[in-house]
Amino acid sequence: MRKWTPQIIVVITLAVFMVLFSSCLSGPSGREPELISHDPGIPEDQLATLFVPPGYYQVTQFNGIRLQKDWYQASMLSRGMNVRIPAGSHSIVFHYHIGGSLAERNRHRNLTLEFTVEAGKTYALTAVYLNSRSWGRQSEFAVIDAAQ
Numbered sequence: 001m002r003k004w005t006p007q008i009i010v011v012i013t014l015a016v017f018m019v020l021f022s023s024c025l026s027g028p029s030g031r032e033p034e035l036i037s038h039d040p041g042i043p044e045d046q047l048a049t050l051f052v053p054p055g056y057y058q059v060t061q062f063n064g065i066r067l068q069k070d071w072y073q074a075s076m077l078s079r080g081m082n083v084r085i086p087a088g089s090h091s092i093v094f095h096y097h098i099g100g101s102l103a104e105r106n107r108h109r110n111l112t113l114e115f116t117v118e119a120g121k122t123y124a125l126t127a128v129y130l131n132s133r134s135w136g137r138q139s140e141f142a143v144i145d146a147a148q
Contacts, residue, residue, distance in 0.1 A: 034073070037084040038062060047084045048117035051124040054078040059125075060110075061093035087119035096127065 033051065052059055052071045055078075059071035062085070071081050092115075096108040117123055 031079050033079040033082045035082045035084070036071070039086065042084075042086050046087055046119050048087050048119055049122040050083045050085055050117070051122060052081045052083060053125065054080045056097050056127070057125050058095040058097065059083075059092050060095065061091075063090055082122075085117065087117055089114070089116045091115075092125075094125070 037047075052073075054073040055076040057072065060067060071083055073079075073081060091112060093110055093112050096111060098108060113125075115123075
C-alpha cells in the first residue's frame with residue numbers, strides 16, 4: 001500500500017476545497033457573501049476579490065494597518081465576505097478561531113500571512129490541516145487559494 005505524504009494530502013485537500021468552494025461563491029437561494037471594498041477609489045479593473053469564510057477567520061489588519069471594521073462574520077450561517085482589494089502583494093494579520101484549550105486558542109491569534117493577487121481573480125483564505133504538530137505555524141496551514 002502506498003504511503004500518503006503530507007504534500008499529496010495537501011494537494012487533494014485543496015482540490016476538494018476548490019470544488020466545494022466554487023458552489024459557495026453564489027450561495028444557496030441567491031444569497032451572496034457580503035461585499036466590501038477596502039479602497040473604493042481604486043478602479044474595478046485593478047481589483048481582486050478575497051473571500052473570507054464565516055466563523056473561523058477574523059482579519060484585523062491589512063498591509064500593516066488596523067482595519068476600522070474586522071473582516072469577520074462570527075455565525076457559520078452567514079455567507080462570508082468578499083473583500084475587494086487592489087492587485088499586488090499584501091499582508092494580513094488574522095485570528096483563526098478554533099476550539100480547544102486557552103493555550104491552543106491563543107496560539108492562533110495575530111497570525112501574519114503574505115500573499116500576491118492578480119486583478120480580476122477571486123481568492124479564498126483557507127486552512128489546511130497537515131498534522132497536529134503543524135498547527136500554529138502559519139506557513140503550513142493558512143493559505144490564500146485561487147478560486148477561479
